[in-house]
Amino acid sequence: MAIDVPDYVQSAARRGLEWHAEGKSGDGVTDKTLREAREMADGSVSEDKLRRMGPWFRRHEPDMDAPRNKPDNEDFPGAGAVAWALWGGPTSGDIMRTAEWAERKVEQLDREASANSNFRNIKMTIEEQLLEATAAISGVTAERDDLRATVEKLTVGAASELEALKVSVSEKDAKVAELVAALEVAAKEVEGLKQMVASLEASKVSASKEAAKIVASVGVAPVEISPADAKPTAEAVDHLATFMALPVGSKERNEYFAAHKHAIIKAAL
Numbered sequence: 001m002a003i004d005v006p007d008y009v010q011s012a013a014r015r016g017l018e019w020h021a022e023g024k025s026g027d028g029v030t031d032k033t034l035r036e037a038r039e040m041a042d043g044s045v046s047e048d049k050l051r052r053m054g055p056w057f058r059r060h061e062p063d064m065d066a067p068r069n070k071p072d073n074e075d076f077p078g079a080g081a082v083a084w085a086l087w088g089g090p091t092s093g094d095i096m097r098t099a100e101w102a103e104r105k106v107e108q109l110d111r112e113a114s115a116n117s118n119f120r121n122i123k124m125t126i127e128e129q130l131l132e133a134t135a136a137i138s139g140v141t142a143e144r145d146d147l148r149a150t151v152e153k154l155t156v157g158a159a160s161e162l163e164a165l166k167v168s169v170s171e172k173d174a175k176v177a178e179l180v181a182a183l184e185v186a187a188k189e190v191e192g193l194k195q196m197v198a199s200l201e202a203s204k205v206s207a208s209k210e211a212a213k214i215v216a217s218v219g220v221a222p223v224e225i226s227p228a229d230a231k232p233t234a235e236a237v238d239h240l241a242t243f244m245a246l247p248v249g250s251k252e253r254n255e256y257f258a259a260h261k262h263a264i265i266k267a268a269l
Contacts, residue, residue, distance in 0.1 A: 001046070001047050002039075002044040002045070002046065003044060003045050003046070003047060003050055003105065004043060004044055005040050005043060005044060005045050005088065006098075006101060008090055008097060008098070009040055009045075009088035009098050009101070010040060010041060010042075010043055010088075012040075012084075012085045012088045012089055012090050012091070012098065013037045013038075013040035013041040013085065013086065013087075013088045014041045015085045015091075016037055016082055016083070016084075016085030016086035016087075016088075017034070017037055017038065017041060017086065019077055019081075019082040019085065020034065020037075020082060020086065024077055024078075024079070024082050025079060025082040025083065025086070026079035026082070026083075028079065028083065029082070029083060029086065033083070033086055033087070034086065036049050037086040037087070037088070040088045045088070047109065050102055050105055050106060050109075051102075051106055053087060053088065053098065053099065053102035054099050054100075054102045054103040054106060056087060057084075057087065057089055057096060057098065057099030057102070058099065060080070060083070060084065061095075061096065061099075063080040063083075063084075064080060064081070064084060064091075064095055066078055066080055068080070068081070069081040069084070069091070071091060071092045077091065238267070239256075239260040239263040239264050239267060240263070240264050240267035240268055242256065242260075243256055243257055243260070243264050
């Protein structure tokens with residue numbers, strides 16, 4: 001960055017270049033010093049040169065006490081005075097004027113740099129906050145999308161489960177209906193069985209009464225049936241049925257009863 005120099009710096013640099021051209025600078029002047037002197041003679045200086053000027057003048061200020069570096073000396077300017085001028089320093093009057101200007105200018109540049117740095121920091125901070133806010137928004141958006149997907153999934157899942165429950169309830173209702181119908185059929189069968197048992201019981205009572213009538217008609221007293229008589233015969237003949245089939249009062253019926261009275265009486269009881 002080129003920095004404008006005051007007129008007295010520009011004049012001092014021109015004077016130093018003239019003295020150098022006259023051969024009064026000695027052997028210690030470098031090409032870099034001469035190049036930078038030409039830039040100051042043209043009215044500007046680099047920031048790097050500016051920052052080096054203050055310290056250089058402070059170090060070489062004692063050199064200006066040498067007799068040849070005094071303007072009223074007949075051997076003036078000495079090599080020290082020429083170098084001083086090439087760095088933009090006045091060789092008479094306030095010789096530290098350029099040094100003080102350079103130091104003030106450096107302080108100004110530092111303040112500006114600091115302010116710019118603070119501004120950049122503030123700007124960066126704002127940008128960082130915006131980035132954080134953007135990231136936060138992205139995070140919230142992602143959470144919203146996840147929540148929406150979860151809700152949709154739950155809704156679809158709940159609908160599927162509800163439909164499955166409806167099907168299950170319908171199947172159970174059908175099963176219950178089948179069981180009810182089966183129970184009704186079983187109840188009817190039980191009722192029929194009850195009626196059959198009642199009919200059998202009635203038949204048994206009628207048979208017993210009929211046997212008692214038969215016994216009374218033939219004048220035979222009831223006898224105790226022995227266990228031997230209780231054993232089933234190999235014929236497995238229904239004597240009661242056979243006896244009942246014979247004509248009442250007939251000789252055959254009386255003879256059949258006499259022959260099989262124990263079996264007939266047992267069957268009738």
